[in-house]
Amino acid sequence: LQVVEGRTCSAESAFSARPSSRRSIDLPGLPVGPVRAVVGDFGAREAKERRQGCCRTRRILLDSDDDMSLAEEQHQPPAPAVPAAGPLPDAVTEEELMSTGHELPEGHTCPLCCLPIALPVARHSSLETCCMKTVCHGCILASRKRGMGKICAFCRTPTAHSDASILAQVRKRVDARDPVATEFLAGAYYRGNYGLQQDIPRAIELWTEAALLGNLIAHFNLGRMYFKGEGVEKDVARGIRHWQHAAFQGHPESRYLLGLHECYEGSHEQAVQHWMISAKMGDDDSLNKIKEMFMERHATKAQYAEALKGYQNALQETKSPQREEAKAFFNSLRER
Numbered sequence: 001l002q003v004v005e006g007r008t009c010s011a012e013s014a015f016s017a018r019p020s021s022r023r024s025i026d027l028p029g030l031p032v033g034p035v036r037a038v039v040g041d042f043g044a045r046e047a048k049e050r051r052q053g054c055c056r057t058r059r060i061l062l063d064s065d066d067d068m069s070l071a072e073e074q075h076q077p078p079a080p081a082v083p084a085a086g087p088l089p090d091a092v093t094e095e096e097l098m099s100t101g102h103e104l105p106e107g108h109t110c111p112l113c114c115l116p117i118a119l120p121v122a123r124h125s126s127l128e129t130c131c132m133k134t135v136c137h138g139c140i141l142a143s144r145k146r147g148m149g150k151i152c153a154f155c156r157t158p159t160a161h162s163d164a165s166i167l168a169q170v171r172k173r174v175d176a177r178d179p180v181a182t183e184f185l186a187g188a189y190y191r192g193n194y195g196l197q198q199d200i201p202r203a204i205e206l207w208t209e210a211a212l213l214g215n216l217i218a219h220f221n222l223g224r225m226y227f228k229g230e231g232v233e234k235d236v237a238r239g240i241r242h243w244q245h246a247a248f249q250g251h252p253e254s255r256y257l258l259g260l261h262e263c264y265e266g267s268h269e270q271a272v273q274h275w276m277i278s279a280k281m282g283d284d285d286s287l288n289k290i291k292e293m294f295m296e297r298h299a300t301k302a303q304y305a306e307a308l309k310g311y312q313n314a315l316q317e318t319k320s321p322q323r324e325e326a327k328a329f330f331n332s333l334r335e336r
């Protein structure tokens with residue numbers, strides 16, 4: 001194993017560590033229907049903890065990589081055909097990139113209470129696969145308390161419970177060229193869940209389609225795949241182009257990775273600029289990075305204070321009594 005000392009930013013292990021979209025986790029006895037697509041961020045959290053550990057100790061095992069992606073690679077079918085790449089997203093100048101995309105995009109606001117959803121969105125909301133609306137946990141719990149726990153909080157469709165019925169709902173929306181559904185199905189093929197056989201080439205095809213339909217999570221994931229060369233021919237520039245395209249439209253996780261890339265390239269100033277933007281959108285990883293940069297004298301105290309204040313403001317905007325109640329409720333379920 002190659003050990004690198006004294007770097008704030010890890011290399012590819014960090015870039016592979018942020019599955020942004022939902023993951024299905026069965027919670028036996030969970031009384032609320034649509035939570036299947038909700039509680040999905042444990043993998044991301046584990047990866048985050050690993051990453052934070054890396055940064056704290058400043059020992060980065062470059063070729064140990066992320067064990068989750070290793071496991072995924074081992075289950076890949078032998079020598080899959082590489083899917084055709086979609087069109088390269090338009091280039092943006094650095095000035096455009098830094099001056100645009102400071103607001104969270106559509107899908108980060110609950111359609112019922114109209115408040116922004118705290119990051120990571122998957123930990124604080126549920127994707128309703130009937131209408132592909134991301135509804136916050138506060139509204140899910142409120143709907144349940146009104147005796148409507150078995151129907152979608154947004155469109156009132158009866159909740160699908162089995163993998164097959166969830167997939168049937170999703171495929172119907174994919175056929176109607178719904179970008180969120182297409183991204184969802186891509187993620188399901190990537191991880192091999194909802195009863196699907198893992199199929200990474202199919203995942204890439206679907207992410208490419210969803211990206212063409214404007215889905216930012218699809219751009220984020222394509223960025224990861226091209227950056228790492230997973231299931232596609234490695235193309236770092238294309239990977240970054242996908243992240244830029246998403247960050248330009250306000251995708252905080254892509255912004256975070258752009259910062260990480262700049263930091264790794266030694267462009268600390270650009271890294272801080274990216275993380276300042278995503279920290280102010282409520283991304284705690286970005287805030288932590290600015291703190292590290294401050295401790296290593298790549299950022300000023302004033303910059304850290306600005307990031308912290310912006311982060312706290314963003315977080316405050318996501319709070320409501322209904323959501324606090326839901327947080328306590330969902331936390332108690334997880335602890336069971």
Ligand SMILES: [Zn+2]
Pocket residue numbers: 110111112113114115135136137138139140
């Ligand atoms: Zn809501």
Ligand SMILES: [Zn+2]
Pocket residue numbers: 128129130131132133152153154155156157
């Ligand atoms: Zn619905």
